[in-house]
Structure formats: structure tokens, C-alpha cells
Amino acid sequence: xxxxxxxxxxxxxxxxxxxxxxxxxxxxxxxxxxxxxxxxxxxxxxxxxxxxxxxxxxxxxxxxxxxxxxxxxxxxxxxxxxxxxxxxxxxxxxxxxxxxxxxxxxxxxxxxxxxxxxxxxxxxxxxxxxxxxxxxxxxxxxxxxxxxxxxxxxxxxxxxxxxxxxxxxxxxxxxxxxxxxxxxxxxxxxxxxxxxxxxxxxxxxxxxxxxxxxxxxxxxxx
Amino acid sequence: xxxxxxxxxxxxxxxxxxxxxxxxxxxxxxxxxxxxxxxxxxxxxxxxxxxxxxxxxxxxxxxxxxxxxxxxxxxxxxxxxxxxxxxxxxxxxxxxxxxxxxxxxxxxxxxxxxxxxxxxxxxxxxxxxxxxxxxxxxxxxxxxxxxxxxxxxxxxxxxxxxxxxxxxxxxxxxxxxxxxxxxxxxxxxxxxxxxxxxxxxxxxxxxxxxxxxxxxxxxxxxxxxxxxxxxxxxxxxxxxxxxxxxxxxxxxxxxxxxxxxxxxxxxxxxxxxxxxxxxxxxxxxxxxxxxxxxxxxxxxxxxxxxx
Numbered sequence: 001x002x003x004x005x006x007x008x009x010x011x012x013x014x015x016x017x018x019x020x021x022x023x024x025x026x027x028x029x030x031x032x033x034x035x036x037x038x039x040x041x042x043x044x045x046x047x048x049x050x051x052x053x054x055x056x057x058x059x060x061x062x063x064x065x066x067x068x069x070x071x072x073x074x075x076x077x078x079x080x081x082x083x084x085x086x087x088x089x090x091x092x093x094x095x096x097x098x099x100x101x102x103x104x105x106x107x108x109x110x111x112x113x114x115x116x117x118x119x120x121x122x123x124x125x126x127x128x129x130x131x132x133x134x135x136x137x138x139x140x141x142x143x144x145x146x147x148x149x150x151x152x153x154x155x156x157x158x159x160x161x162x163x164x165x166x167x168x169x170x171x172x173x174x175x176x177x178x179x180x181x182x183x184x185x186x187x188x189x190x191x192x193x194x195x196x197x198x199x200x201x202x203x204x205x206x207x208x209x210x211x212x213x214x215x216x217x218x219x220x221x222x
Numbered sequence: 223x224x225x226x227x228x229x230x231x232x233x234x235x236x237x238x239x240x241x242x243x244x245x246x247x248x249x250x251x252x253x254x255x256x257x258x259x260x261x262x263x264x265x266x267x268x269x270x271x272x273x274x275x276x277x278x279x280x281x282x283x284x285x286x287x288x289x290x291x292x293x294x295x296x297x298x299x300x301x302x303x304x305x306x307x308x309x310x311x312x313x314x315x316x317x318x319x320x321x322x323x324x325x326x327x328x329x330x331x332x333x334x335x336x337x338x339x340x341x342x343x344x345x346x347x348x349x350x351x352x353x354x355x356x357x358x359x360x361x362x363x364x365x366x367x368x369x370x371x372x373x374x375x376x377x378x379x380x381x382x383x384x385x386x387x388x389x390x391x392x393x394x395x396x397x398x399x400x401x402x403x404x405x406x407x408x409x410x411x412x413x414x415x416x417x418x419x420x421x422x423x424x425x426x427x428x429x430x431x432x433x434x435x436x437x438x439x440x441x442x443x444x445x446x447x448x449x450x451x452x453x454x455x456x457x458x459x460x461x462x463x464x465x466x467x468x469x470x471x472x473x474x475x476x477x478x479x480x481x482x483x484x485x486x487x488x489x490x491x492x493x494x495x496x497x498x499x500x501x502x503x504x505x506x507x508x509x510x511x512x513x514x515x516x517x518x519x520x521x522x523x524x525x526x527x528x529x
Contacts, residue, residue: 148407152400156390165386166404169379170411173418180422199418206410214403217322 004093005100012101015074022105026066030113033059034120048121053182056110056117057175061142063109064102064171065164068146071102072154072163081155084219091216095147099211103143110135126188134181134193137200138174144207145171151218173199261468265461271454278447295356297447301455303349307377309459310342311409314381318405321398329474332398335405336388337466339381341459346378369420376415380408394474 016022037055041047075081084094117123125131149167153159177199184193279297286293317335320326353371354364365371387404388397 145407149404152387152404152407158390162383162386162390165379166383169376169383170408172376173411173414176418176422195421199414199421203414206414207407210407210410214407217399218403220399 001090001093001096004089005096008089008094008097009100009104010097012071012074012098013104016070016101016105021070022067022109026063026070026105027109027112029066030059030063030109031116033062034113034116038120045122049123049186052117052121052123053186054175054179056113056182057138057179059113060106060110060138060178061168061171061175063113064106064142064146065167067102067105067109068150068167069160069163071098071147072150072159075154081219091219092212094219095151095211095215096208098150099140099143099147099208102147103139106139106143107135110139123186125182125185127185127190127193130190130193131182131185134178134185134197134200137197137204138178141174141200141204141207142171144204144211145174148207148211148214148218151215154218174203177203261461261464264457264464268454268457268459268461271450271457275447275451275454278443278450283443283447289360292356292359293444295352296444297451299349299352299356300448301451302345302352303374304452305455305459306342306345306349307374309456310338310345310463311377311381311412313338313463314342314405315409318402318409321402322406329394329398332394332402333467333470333474334463335402336470337463339384339388339405340466341462343378343381343385344462345459346374346381350374350378367422369416369422372419372422373412373415376419377412380411384408394477 034055037051037059038048041051075084146167149163149170153162153166156162177196181193181196181200184190184196275297279294283294283297285291314335317331317338321328321331321335350371353374357366358364384401384404388401390397392400
């Protein structure tokens with residue numbers, strides 16, 4: 001299973017390395033969102049800094065939807081799905097691989113986005129390890145839930161409009177928890193932040209487990 | 223029986239009695255057992271119960287000491303919430319699980335899940351609406367980011383997604399599996415949503431001066447009216463779900479039947495022109511688009527049946 005996951009993740013990342021869709025489309029979108037947030041809230045740096053953790057995660061969520069779209073689009077070429085089914089790869093491995101690829105891309109995006117936020121909004125984070133732990137868990141959760149729904153809406157013509165409606169309510173707790181942790185981490189309130197990891201951790205675990213179980217049936221349902 | 227087999231079996235039958243009355247083609251246990259009379263009786267009982275609740279709630283029961291007349295919403299709001307959040311979504315989760323489990327897999331569970339989600343969404347929206355009506359005079363605001371309100375609202379959006387997915391055209395089996403998985407994936411989220419918004423409220427200083435608890439002890443005519451409200455709402459729920467279930471079945475039947483007719487006509491043409499009927503090929507190559515096109519508007523298909 002893990003070997004299959006490795007293969008699929010490698011393939012998805014290699015396609016990204018060659019096509020650069022995430023780099024030239026998703027990442028600029030996330031940075032654009034930062035600028036738009038600033039327009040919406042006004043140029044006051046104090047306001048921006050206090051709203052920054054929430055805005056950061058909203059931007060990550062929307063970019064995550066785009067990344068999942070891209071991850072599904074890779075599979076929607078002529079006969080790709082059948083090829084994948086016939087390849088003998090473990091469906092659970094395919095799921096883990098695709099989720100890992102999306103998670104890695106999101107993680108890279110978060111780093112750049114964070115630098116942008118640091119420069120544009122003037123935010124600092126005191127408890128770095130807390131923020132990083134939260135980001136890692138949140139990213140895994142987002143990628144897992146996203147890839148499940150991506151497979152669910154895979155062959156559908158209405159995918160673009162349906163996917164956000166399905167994914168965003170499900171990942172709402174991630175947005176909530178991750179922004180709270182980051183707010184806490186920004187002021188160094190480690191205790192308040194840590195308790196939120198108890199939402200992010202189980203969320204990631206639960207959706208990884210669900211994905212491992214349901215990805216096979218979903219591939220068949222095509 | 224797979225969709226394709228079902229269609230080809232029906233088409234064979236339709237070809238045999240070419241001019242004959244079309245027979246019901248979907249063999250569905252509950253559909254046969256849902257006698258219109260019992261459905262009607264449940265409906266009448268539910269509506270009568272609701273009327274009685276309204277009369278008792280508005281005129282017979284006394285106003286509350288602290289809340290005055292506002293307390294009368296208690297006869298409506300909790301029963302509606304009970305139906306939406308526990309009965310409807312619970313039933314939908316259970317049916318989806320039973321559909322996914324191989325040994326109990328049957329479109330019966332899929333239709334039941336769809337029917338109860340649809341009714342559940344309506345009741346969920348009603349829960350929010352009645353809650354707001356009560357919140358405005360009591361708390362002074364229509365909406366507050368209270369944990370219970372927030373998670374109820376999120377639940378509504380989650381299941382709106384389910385309904386949206388259901389409207390996407392697909393063969394019944396494909397749609398059933400897709401929707402069952404979506405329902406389960408959404409259900410797993412419910413406890414997480416619940417805990418996260420509860421913590422959000424307690425850790426984030428919110429306006430939690432507002433206590434959603436109603437008077438803890440309630441007795442006499444008020445208790446009876448509340449009980450009646452629960453029973454009546456449950457009956458209304460059962461009634462609505464049976465009707466929705468019937469419509470789901472009829473819509474599926476309409477699709478199967480129109481496909482069968484189209485196939486039969488095609489074969490009749492083949493026979494008339496002297497070419498061999500392409501049974502195997504014809505049945506197995508029912509293109510997905512045909513299924514999708516006919517699934518496009520279930521309302522229309524139902525309309526055709528009624529006609």
C-alpha cells in the first residue's frame with residue numbers, strides 16, 4: 001500500500017513539476033486573495049494583523065479546493081480512470097498517494113503565503129512549533145477530505161461547482177481550529193492553542209481512515 | 223440485478239407485449255407495501271396532531287412566568303429539531319451504511335436515505351427559522367454564533383451538498399453509491415463540527431450571556447402539549463418520507479421504462495428492416511448519456527407517470 005502511495009504521489013508531483021499549474025495558477029490566486037483581503041479590511045495594520053490567522057486559513061481552504069480540482073483533473077483524461085483501476089494498485093494506496101501530493105503542494109503554498117502575510121500584514125508568530133504542528137495536521141486533514149470528495153465528484157461535468165459546496169462545510173472545523181491555533185500562537189498563548197490540536201489531529205486521522213476505506217468503492221463507481 | 227440487466231429484461235418484456243399496458247417494472251418491497259391508505263392515515267393523523275398542538279399551545283396552555291407567550295414556541299421548535307437532527311439524519315446515515323454494506327445492498331436503502339435527507343433538510347431549515355423567531359425577542363438578535371446554532375447551520379449546508387450531489391444525473395447504482403459515501407463522509411464530520419464549535423464558543427469570548435435552555439421543569443398541560451407536538455411531528459415526518467420514497471421509486475421507474483420503450487422500438491425497427499436484433503449489444507451499450515438525459519429532471523418524469 002505504501003509503495004503504491006509512493007508511486008502515485010511521485011506521479012502527481014512529477015506532473016505538477018512539468019505542468020506547473022499549481023505554481024502559476026493556484027499560488028498566485030492565494031497571494032491575490034491576500035491583497036483582496038487587505039482591500040476589504042482597509043490598510044490599518046493592526047486590524048489586518050489581528051484578522052491574519054483567519055484570513056490565512058481561508059486562503060488556504062480556497063486554494064485547497066483548486067489544488068483538489070487539479071488533482072482530479074489529472075485523473076479525468078481519456079481512459080485514465082480505467083487505467084488506474086486496471087493497474088492493480090491498491091485503491092487505499094492511490095488515495096494516500098494523491099492526498100500526500102495535494103498535502104505537499106498545500107504545504108509549499110502555505111510557506112509562501114505565510115511569507116506574504118508576514119510582509120504585507122506585518123504578522124509575527126511567537127510559538128512557531130505550535131503553528132507548524134497545527135499547519136501540518138490541518139494540511140493533512142484538508143488534503144484527505146479534499147481527495148475523497150474529488151474522487152466522489154470525479155467524472156461529473158458539474159464538478160467545478162459541486163466540489164466547493166461539498167468540501168467546504170466538511171472542512172469548516174479545520175478552518176475554525178487552525179485559525180484559533182494560529183491566533184493563539186501569534187500571541188504565544190500555547191495552552192489555548194494546544195487544545196485545538198485535539199480537533200485537528202482526529203480530523204486528519206478520521207478522514208485518512210475514511211479515505212482508505214471508501215476510495216476503492218468510489219473508483220469503481222466512476 | 224444491475225441497471226443494464228434490468229433494462230434489457232424490461233425491454234424483452236416490452237417487446238413481447240408490444241401494444242400492451244406497461245407494467246410496473248421496478249420490484250420494490252416497500253413501494254408495494256406502502257398502501258396509499260396507510261400513508262394517508264399517517265398524514266391525517268400528523269396534521270390533526272399538529273392542529274391540536276397549535277390549539278393547545280396557543281390557547282389552552284398558560285404563558286410562562288419568565289418568558290410569557292414566547293414559551294409557546296417550545297411546542298413547535300424542539301419537535302421540529304428532533305425530526306430534523308435525529309430522526310431524519312439518523313435514518314439517512316443508517317440507510318446509507320446499509321446500502322454500502324454488501325449484504326444489505328439494495329436501492330431501497332438509497333431511496334430511503336434520499337427521502338429522509340430531503341425531509342430532514344426542510345425540517346432543519348424550519349428548526350433554524352423557528353429558533354430565530356424565538357431568538358429575536360428573547361436575545362434581541364436573529365442570530366448569535368452560539369455553538370448549537372452554528373452546528374445546526376453547518377449541518378444544513380452539509381446536507382444541501384448531499385442533495386446537490388443527488389441531482390447530478392447518473393445511473394441509479396452509481397448515484398446510490400456516490401451518495402451513500404457522501405452521506406457517510408458528511409456524517410463522520412458531525413461530531414467534529416459539534417466539538418469544534420462548542421470549544422470555539424467557550425475559548426473565544428462570545429456573547430454567551432444567552433442561555434438556550436428553556437425552563438428546566440415543565441409540567442401539566444405544557445408537558446402534554448409538548449409530547450403531542452413530538453408525536454405529531456414524527457407522524458408528519460413518516461408521512462412525508464413515504465411520499466418522497468414513492469416519488470423516488472416512480473422516478474426511477476420512469477427512467478427504466480422510457481429506456482425500455484426506446485430499446486424496444488429500436489429492435490422493432492431492426493426486425494422490420496430485416497437485420498438481426500442486436501440483443502446483447504443493444505442492451506449492454508445503453509450509453510450513459512441516455513440514462514443521464516432521462517435522469518435530468520426527475521420532476522418531469524414523475525409528471526409523465528401521473529399523466
